[in-house]
Amino acid sequence: MHNRIKELRAGQDLSQLELAQKVGVRRETIVFLEKGKYNPSLRLAHDVAKFFGLPIEEVFLFDDEAGPSPGRETVGR
Amino acid sequence: MKRTIVMFVIGALVLATLALWVFKGHFAWNIQEMVMAGIVLIVVGFAVYLGLSRLRSHGRGEPGEDELSKTVMMKASSLAFYISIYLWLFIMYFSGKTTLEAHSLIGAGIAGMAVVFVLCWLGVKLFWMKNA
Numbered sequence: 278m279h280n281r282i283k284e285l286r287a288g289q290d291l292s293q294l295e296l297a298q299k300v301g302v303r304r305e306t307i308v309f310l311e312k313g314k315y316n317p318s319l320r321l322a323h324d325v326a327k328f329f330g331l332p333i334e335e336v337f338l339f340d341d342e343a344g345p346s347p348g349r350e351t352v353g354r
Numbered sequence: 355m356k357r358t359i360v361m362f363v364i365g366a367l368v369l370a371t372l373a374l375w376v377f378k379g380h381f382a383w384n385i386q387e388m389v390m391a392g393i394v395l396i397v398v399g400f401a402v403y404l405g406l407s408r409l410r411s412h413g414r415g416e417p418g419e420d421e422l423s424k425t426v427m428m429k430a431s432s433l434a435f436y437i438s439i440y441l442w443l444f445i446m447y448f449s450g451k452t453t454l455e456a457h458s459l460i461g462a463g464i465a466g467m468a469v470v471f472v473l474c475w476l477g478v479k480l481f482w483m484k485n486a
C-alpha cells in the first residue's frame with residue numbers, strides 16, 4: 278500500500294507537524310506514513326482522508342497488481 | 355503526561371538506589387558489578403530518552419503517545435518476551451556449569467531482559483516497521 282499524503286500535504290502548504298496536530302498523532306507518525314514504512318489503522322486512515330476531504334481510497338492506494346490476497350476472494354462466491 | 359512523570363520518578367529512584375549501592379554499599383568495582391551498573395544506566399537512559407521524547411511532543415501540541423508509538427512498544431514487548439524465554443533457558447542450562455549463586459543468576463536474567471527489551475525496541479523502531 279502507498280499513499281498520497283505528502284502530495285496532498287504539499288498541495289495545502291502544510292508542514293508535517295501541522296498535519297500531525299490536525300489528525301491527532303505525532304509528527305514522527307506522519308514521517309513514517311509518508312515514507313511508506315507504516316500502514317495506519319483504519320481510524321487514522323479515515324481521519325487523514327477526512328482532513329483532506331477525500332475518500333480513503335483516493336489517499337491510500339493498494340498495490341493490487343498481484344491480485345487479491347489469499348482468503349479474501351472466496352467469500353460469497 | 356502522568357505516565358511520563360511516573361517514568362521520571364521511577365528513573366530517579368533507580369538512579370538514587372544505584373548511587374547508594376556504588377557509594378554507600380558494598381560495590382566491589384569488579385567487572386561483574388560494573389557491567390550490572392552499566393546495564394542499569396543504559397535502561398534508565400532509555401527511559402529518560404522516552405520521557406523526554408514525550409515531553410517534546412507535549413510541547414509541540416502532539417499527543418505523547420499515538421498509534422505508531424504504541425505499536426512499536428507492543429511489537430518490541432512481544433519480541434522481547436519471546437527472546438527472554440530463550441535467555442532464561444540459557445541461564446538454566448548455564449546455572450549447572452557455574453559457581454555463581456542463584457541471586458546473581460536471577461539478577462543477570464532480569465538485567466538481560468531489560469537489555470533485550472531496549473534492543474528489541476531499537477530494532478523494531480529502526481528496521482521492522484515496514485507493514486506494521
